[in-house]
Amino acid sequence: MYTGSCLCGAVRYEIHGDVDRTSLCWCTMCQKQHGAACGPYANVASAALRIVAGAESITRYASSPGVERAFCGVCGANLTWQMADHSDRIAVTLGTFDTPYEGRVAHELHTESKPGWLP
Ligand SMILES: [Zn+2]
Ligand SMILES: [Zn+2]
Secondary structure (H helix, E strand, O other), X not given: OEEEEOOOOOOEEEEOOOOOEEEEEOOHHHHHHHOOOOEEEEEEEHHHEEEEEOHHHEEEEEEEOOEEEEEEOOOOOEEEEEEHHHOOEXXXXXXXXXXXXXXXXXXXXXXXXXXXXXX
């Protein structure tokens, strides 16, 4: 099991299942949302993700039709990305994990918009 939380600690979650489908998404929308070079995600079964605290603090934003990004409405930490057409899966931000993820990221998406300012 993996545990995770937002920056302020209001939202806490558990992942009861395997974490193997990990990715870095370099798309410009993830760059905007994360304020960072990419969005790091673990794609897990939706049923495996349990919000154990702070569900009422979660704010959702539809960044494009059928795509919902969820974040803590208190501290702004990005938590999940999900497509309505594939609601059996949900992408959880690796940076909010409290249990260290020991694997290596498996996939990179939208590498064409990788910023030039990376070291
Ligand atoms: Zn928070
Ligand atoms: Zn993206």
